[in-house]
Amino acid sequence: MALFKDLPPLLALRAFEAVARHLSFIKAANELSVTQSALSHQVQKLEQHLGKPLFIRRTRAIDLTADGQRYYDEIRPALDAIAAATRTQRVAPGATVLRIGLLASFATLWLAPRLAGFLNRYPHIQVELLPAIQLANVDGTTIDLAIRYGKGDWPDVQAIRLMPEILSPVCSPAFKASQLHHGPLLMATSHRPFEWTDWSAHYRVDLDQHPRVMLHDYNIVVEAAVSGQGIAMGRHRLIERRLQDGSLVEAFDWPPYHSAIGYWLITPQGPANEAARCFSEWLQQACTDA
Template identity: 85%
Template sequence: MALHNDLPPLLALRAFEAVARHLSFIKAAVELSVTQSALSHQVHKLEQHLGKPLFIRRTRAIDLTLDGQHYYDQIRPALEAIGAATRSQRAAPSAGLLRIGVLASFATLWLAPRLADFFQRYPHIQVELLPAIQLANVATAEVDLAIRYGKGDWPDVQATRLMAEILSPVCSPGFKAMQAPHGALLMATSHRPFEWTDWSAHYQVDLGPYPRVMLHDYNIVVEATVAGQGIAMGRHRLIERRLQNGSLVQAFDWPPYHSEIGYWLIAPQGPLSQAAECFSQWLKQTCANA
């Protein structure tokens, strides 16, 4: 019998492993950068494939069934072995190739303009940026390093804070001149909209009356805001040029919010390759001087 006849859907397997390890759909969704509903759908798909429930779902908690615990104990070593085998094979072809997972907005607005300095220092290292909303996972060797935006609460990786973000709502001068009482809030798609949540809690602002427009990526949010379509949460590290040339201005009178949110360098557990170590040191120095 062919092996693939017995293999479950691999995305569903990855979802199950994360939920079983955390015993939490919320924490697993954060780790995999997916919504809880998408994660629940994948777990349900695996349960249908096996023909049995894997979790006992309660109001505020979940537990593995006996079958679920047995299945988790069997597949976890296999997944770790696959990850180790993948890392060893990816390191072999080219020691100078470096894959970096990064949000497209950070790559476009901050990192790319500074990469020339890295290439001048390390011309033998080839950098491949892999931009995505759902960042690739360093723990499973999808990338060598990743740069993430958040509060540093990612499990099973080494997270080093690069720089904090300064936040304030911004809009175009024309939009502000219209004095719209409750302009639309333009937001990048995320299952954790902590920017607006933290800012509104800090300044005790009720965002209820403001309509929300969800856009795919923060790059699109910036362009739509410059075009006068609404109010965005300005990430000052990324929109510095827009603030300097006046195409974006402060939407409200509150001072910029120095948040706990920032940019983090994410590396797998264990030693880095020489190329990853060079990039890591360069990035830390560049961020410290930014």
Template identity: 85%
Template sequence: MALHHDLPPLLALRAFEAVARHLSFIKAANELSVTQSALSHQVQKLEQHLGKPLFIRRTRAIDLTADGQRYYAEIRPALDAIAAATRAQKATPSTTVLRVGLLASFATLWLAPRLAGFLNRYPHIRVELLPAIQLANVAAAEVDLAIRYGKGDWPDVQATRLMPEVISPVCSPAFKASQRPNGPLLMATSHRPFEWTDWSAHYQVDLERHPRVMLHDYNIVVEAAVAGQGIAMGRHRLIERKLQDGSLVEAFDWPPYHSEIGYWLIAPHGRASEAADCFSQWLKATCTDA
């Protein structure tokens, strides 16, 4: 029997894999840059092709059915193999592709202005920056390396501290002049809002009266603060220029907090590739000089 008779619609398969991995239609739709409606349609198309449901749909959550879990476990290695074969064909023999997962804010505000130094030194290495809120899976080779913001407590990876962060609440000069006692706190979407938790615990500040505004990415948080929309937790290494030019100022009278939070290089266990080793050494040296 010809292979194509058993193959499901490939777009539907890609949609199923993303939803099964995230257990979220919203996150999967954002990753694939499609609408939730289009994603749901593709998943339903696959379910119709198989003749059975793959997800248990609840009001605010979804889970895989037993058949869905089994199907996901069986197709994921095949999709990884296809991705690896495709990457190998795309890279020319003289060029090495290095995929780095990181937050868009770190890429935009810190790494991108410095990346030319690496590219000039290693012109044969093509760096692909892959911004994502969730930690990319270096262990499964979704990326070669990752750079993350946190405390270094990610499981199953090698985490090397690159540099610490200094944090303090900041806002626009106009917002501070308005003397709003309980202004909204602008927060980047995160399952662990540790920077606000750590800062308030350190200075024993009760933030319960401040409303929260959740924004998709820290870049948006910074721009919203500059526009006078509320108070952001300033990550000083990322907002250094805005503090220098006065578009952001300290929101409160407490000094900046030197926390345990920082930026970490995430690598899989085992021997690194030459490209990953070159980038790691360059990045560590650049962070030391920053």
């Protein structure tokens, strides 16, 4: 409530900013497409709100008072920030918004670096990524498409396999050099920790002696592993750069596991709209090329 109590009339604030910038009621009125009388009324309303004059009014010219200049200098950055935020959120005329639900890790580590290719091809489609650790539901009201990580065995959805994941435990070089044989396993929060389960079953490895650290998101798991906090299950599609630059290395001697776990495109039942169809085709090709 205190915020709204202190805010001036916003129309009056806009009028003041235009007059202060031009130092002219005529030019400001033309810019805002209002009459000089209406503009003057708004400025007077702001002066009444503040309890002081903001302009020195002369016969053929105006100037800012010292308080008016100070007020203009202080509010201008805030108005610029509001304008910038609005430009970022505004949908261009004729643009279509495509909302995609997915894990933050896939968005950050795989999709975002490739997204420019889609946007260059389809500039009229505005992509909105909606990261969440919960399974995104394609209902046509909040999400148009979803990308899920798992085995594709979800009920009541239409799933298209995009690409399999290659898994292997990884850690920092320093952690490996410490020879901490039963170091903590870093895991992303999940109702189904199938990565470690499948990997340990495949190689017949007993992981019971390793403590487990549950972290909110796989991005955090990767950063914790890089900083030497434990052993992460490396999803090679997502950590390729980390493996190449040497900040993550194989924690054990077993070869990478080509699993049944992977990334899946979840589409709505029935025909997809044009934006969803374009993105689906582009994404499947991008995954094939990866």
